[in-house]
Amino acid sequence: MNILGMNYELLLLPYRKMKKEGEMDYLAQTITICSDNSKSIQETSMLHEIIEAIDLMLELKLDHDKICQLEVGLYQTLSANGVDLSPLFRG
Numbered sequence: 001m002n003i004l005g006m007n008y009e010l011l012l013l014p015y016r017k018m019k020k021e022g023e024m025d026y027l028a029q030t031i032t033i034c035s036d037n038s039k040s041i042q043e044t045s046m047l048h049e050i051i052e053a054i055d056l057m058l059e060l061k062l063d064h065d066k067i068c069q070l071e072v073g074l075y076q077t078l079s080a081n082g083v084d085l086s087p088l089f090r091g
């Protein structure tokens with residue numbers, strides 16, 4: 001996945017291996033999403049990790065609760081307006 005010109009490798013891992021919904025590793029350039037969750041939870045987790053990457057790369061220094069609020073607002077708007085987020089999982 002290309003975020004601000006950087007290529008992040010997309011990984012899907014079961015919950016027993018990662019113990020969280022999603023994870024963004026800027027140094028390793030990876031985004032990992034929990035594969036046990038439903039499609040909609042995986043998509044909102046993906047948006048969350050994308051926002052985390054943008055926050056870090058642009059040095060926005062957003063509080064984590066703001067990142068969570070942006071995740072909810074973006075996911076609601078995109079999904080309620082028929083935007084297909086599944087291509088984000090092509091890596």
Ligand SMILES: [Zn+2]
Binds near residue numbers: 048052064067
């Ligand atoms: Zn987070």
